[in-house]
Amino acid sequence: MLLQQLINGLTLGGVYALIALGYTMVYGILELINFAHGEIYMLGAYLGIIFLGLFTVIGLTSVSLPLALFFTVLLTIVVCSAYGFAMEKVAYKPLRNAPRLSPLISAIGISIFLQNYVMLTQGATDQVFPQRFGDSGLQFLNVSMTYLQALIIIVSGLLMLSLHLFIQKTRMGKAMRAVAQDKTMAALAGINVNGIISVTFIIGAGLAAMAGIMVASYYGLVNYYIGYIAGIKAFTAAVLGGIGNIPGAMVGGIILGLVESAGAAYISSEYKDAYAFIILIVILLIKPAGILGKNTEEKV
């Protein structure tokens, strides 16, 4: 039972962590809560369904399912990244020197726009993921793990690992860290700050798109408002781990997933959505900067 909840929690937590990474990366660089990030995840779920549906119609799925899935994932990530890129250019870049809360409102505007845009083009009813993966999976010690769950855990783990390596080891990752520390200084050192910010949005959107496809295939149903609750939970996860801190977002996401599935199983599933916030409030009161966040003294 405990092990079963651990597996369910890890599946959920991996997805939260992938979305939380987008929040935390943008916050680390721009000190901005990208409120519309949850909508990118929703777009990812929809695009996954749309592209896989398209491949089913043209017959690629019956030729080779893995190939069709591969192209679905690839196309979804490309389109979602383009949405993330466009969002930054339209709603955030012109407001970089505006009062601090103005980008928050334009983000809310984008979020309302994207929700209604999807509702109007795709309809208000639930959309069904065209491929069922069934409940077959691994069985051991009374615990079952479907192949899909295993896949979600592995894929999110791999993505987080590669993001970590990208940030720590590559030249561009180094530039991102530099921009996060000090934009002016980074620009003086010859880093293309606007380019780095765009890359941050593109990577964040790509990760959210992946999370969207995985959730769509896991639950089988998506709707145009799923981005909102997933968005606030992922943001909670990012704050839980210490916002602006990339390993923190991963830890926060996984803790959130585990707490939620354990709480739903052992306490009461009616308050399923509240556990995330209760644990957040408790942790912030003990450690105000989040689990992995550094306590920075305010300078005069």
Add this chain to the structure above:
Amino acid sequence: MNYETIKKHPVLKSLLISLFAAILFLPFKDIKSSTILFAIMFIFISAVLLIKKSQILPALPKIRWAPPHFLRAASVPSVIMVFILLPFYLNDYYLDVLIMSGIYMLLALGLNIIVGFTGLLNLGFAAFYAIGAYTYAVVNTKLGLDFWVSVPLSAGITALSGIVLAIPALRLRGDYLAIVTLGFGEIARLVLNNWDSLTNGPNGITGIARPSLFGASLDKLNTYYYLVFIFVAIAVIIIRRVECSRIGRAWISIKENEIAASSLGINTTKYKLYAFGFGTVWAGIAGILFASKMQFVSPESFTFMESVLILSMVIVGGLGNTFGAIAGAFILVLLPELLREVQSYRMLILGIALVLLMLFRPQGILGGFKSVHFRR
């Protein structure tokens, strides 16, 4: 031709942007609508960019019209007159919309104290609105207390809950405070949804009494309209007085620079608690007005979107500006109603309007008359 020359050329740039948008739109709809979108965007963006490049706009004489003194002096009384006379000319539908805008004005005024004056971002303000509404709903249906007794009770309980939340939460800074208030809002909604014995769960509480005055029930829409706007007027007068007092100046100094404020001997925690208490009072009053108007409350009315809407009103109007909060509430309630003709597109247009407003006036409609720097 390289990227830089394309960026400078208005038609090519617009071609690129429209093509990009059309491709992004394509998976969600068909090729035909995508082409239409492309054509519209191409024409529109080309026109905008060409006008910008041709320097026509700066060449036009700038209109600078400062209203004469007597007009400025007459503006407040005339606005009040218009509000008094409106119910005689409007049908019930528009009166209903105006009553809702009055309730949102109270909410925006309250949130403006917390976010606008003191600079504490609150993303769960709907929770206090809910506490005010449910307090009246419960004491009215279970204990039979009437409206006028419940007003101080609701306001008091709401302010108390605001202070109880603020005591632990004020240890946190900036966005951490924001997320805790967001969490509080969600928890409050979930409790209302699940505490069946008190709140009747998702079905809500029905049969809440309308207020009565000297034995006469105020159930006509136009009397209700006056009731709501009397509360708005009282709120404006009290808030303006407090804003100009020692407390108000302390709030603004905390927003401008908390460390400087505390080094000047301002007890920042105390004044932040005042802000939470005083701001949530108005949410409580808005809640009781809402509950008695609808005669029904359910958790549906107090979602996170509601908190976001109230915050948008405050920021659209101009942070820290009392009249801005009123203007913001008025516009954001009226705008979706005016767009009723295009029913299904109205939220889409609202989203675009919010983005455009921030792009062209990031400090809000009435903002910028005072400094609106935010604490980092």
